[in-house]
Amino acid sequence: MRVRNRWVILSVSMVAQIASVASMYGVPYVLPQLRDAYGLSTAQAGMLVGLPAFGLLVTLLAWGVVIDRVGERPTMALSLLLTAGSLALLPLAAGPWTVGGVLFLAGASGGPVNAASGRLILSWFAARERGLAMGIRQSALPLGMGIAAVVLPGAAERWGFVGAMLLPAALAALAAPTVLLLSPPPRRRAEGTGGGREGPTGDEAEPERTGRSARGPSASPYRAWTIWRVHGVSMLLGVPQISLMAYALVYLVQEHGWSAPAAGAVVAAAQVPGAAGRLLLGLFSDRIGDRMRPVRVLASVSTCGLLLLAAAPGAAPWTAVPLLLVCLVLSMSHNGLTFTSVAEIAGTAWAGRALAVQNWLQAVSTTLTPVMMAPVIDGAGLPAVFAACAVFAAAAVAAVPVTSGRS
Template sequence: MLVRNRWVVLSIGMVAQVAGVSAIFGIPVVLPSLREDFGVSTAQAGILAGLPSFGLLLTLLLWGVVIDRVGERTTMVISLVSTTVTLALLWVAPGLWGVAAILTLLGAVGGPVNAASGRLVLTWFSVEERGLAMGIRQSGLPLGVGLAALVLPRAAEAWGFVGAMSLPGILALLAVPLVAAVPASPPRPPATMTDRGPTREGLEASSETETGSPYRRWPIWRVHGVSMLLGVPQITLMTYAALYLVQEQGWSPPAAGVMVAVAQVPGAVGRLVLGAVSDRDGERMRPVRLLAIVATVALLLLTLLPASLPWSALVLLPLCLVLTMWHNGLTFTSVAEIAGTSWAGRALAVQNWLQAVSTTLTPLLMAVVITFAGLPWVFAVSALFAAAAVAVVPVGRRNGRGNV
């Protein structure tokens, strides 16, 4: 039986996103196992962790067209099944190069879940609820990372890297019947007249399909740019936080995984809170600027203080993890609202694609930083990108579609 309650649909989209995230972004939390199983250096392991993002780059724009043509449900089912099959191929991978190819394929097939579940929010929720709804949906990222951080390091100790990565594949497969229960399209009020004029929902539906390409205007490009810039510190923390605790602070891999997992809770809650606040205030991007400023300062402190005050890493590392997570729901909501329903699939795919550029290039950049300056300095370089985002954030008059 198909589900028709928008909050249930949102929950299903979130489950699908958690499954996809735990597959693609679960790799960094088992980097110590990956490094040991395949005999690679820290820098090389970081590059391998970035290969799913390279796979995203190859296919996300095409997936955006598919989402707008065939709908969210079909696209997510195809992606989840393909994710399960791809992770199963790790068991027969012919050595390190085979693993590298499979990790790239993982990103190529797993990418559309994020954009498709974002389009669900736009089509099922009104503008007054979208910030909260997108915040809930975007909490799937920290929840997926948190789940992976709790489960995968211990699984890797018992079964190795390949065995641990089978678990996200099973989760993706379990999500398939839930996604299949979502209707192909939501019940939507027609853009017709009432006795007092056009309905609010009708006007919204009409405006979103008649504005043409959002890429003829600058605001959406600036939101994309902010997401790319803030993606660098976010991916840096996601990739190297556990490894930093193991290598620089002497933690065990499971203990480091717990620390990363615990940080995901306020990361998820913050996205919900900021989304709800943005619904009330109509300010989607102004909070993003403040987050970028605070993150810049925190990342610089994380670079410098632990050398003389080792305990400070226990405060600053989870703080930076949390701060770098909070912007995603706001930027995704802003992109979706600027694009409208007719362009949302493509625009959110572009958003994911450009973030994947950051995700792919960040480990390469940080590998150079680690080689010449050491692991702690990846946080200083990340701070430079957060500072650049402050200048790019579009903040202007409120217009009912985000503060852009």
């Protein structure tokens, strides 16, 4: 029997997203074991962390076309199965090159879940609740990382790097059949004709007449600069987000002498308020009718927090954990708003491709970030990474479009 309740559909989408995130981005939480297992430096192991994002980068635009042509549910299920199958090859990997190849395949397979589930939100939820719904959906990213941060360090100490990474592979394999139980999204009348949705009533969805963003334009949204600026903001804010997620655990272990499980617990603690932040900011954006104005404020506060994190712990070590937690929460709070803005600007006709482009450009940022930060670590240490991240957050403040409302 098909699931037609839009809130249940949102919940299943979150489970799929958590499985995908834990599979592709769980590597930072087992970075010490990865480093020791293959005799790597921290910088070298950090570069392996970026390979799932590189795999996503190579395939994501093609996945966006598949989403718009084939549909969200089959694309998500296929992606989860391929991700699980890729990580299942890890026991066969003999060295860092083959491990890197497996991580690349996992990223190449896992790309469409985020874009496909975002397109489901655009189809099933009205504009007045879409920011909240997308915020809830986007909270799956920090929740997935939080689960990984809690589970994987201890699993890696017991079973090693390979054994730990088989756990998110199993979760992805279990999530795939559940996705196929969802009903297809409500059909809409022809784009731009002024009509609402065909068919769905009651709890499924109600006809929405909120202008261009609800129905979606048939022309490319990329003829205007607004969507490009939203993409740019996401890329810039992705640098501190990925840097903090990749190096927070190592920072606590290497600079402050923490054990890996204890450091993982601290990183995990940031995921809950990070997820709540996406939800609350989405709800706030629904109320004010503007997705990007809160992002500008968030980027400004993040700039200040990162500068403090770079400088303060050297003089007052007790400030390291509070500042790290604050910066982690701030770094992950923007995603729901930028994804919602991209989806609404694009409309349903272009949502799959536009969200794929959004993910693809973020993958560029994710892939390049460890490469950019490796010489910073080697030359000046981990605190300098946080100072460099502050520069990118400051650039995002300037890049935020003046308005990116819901209409």
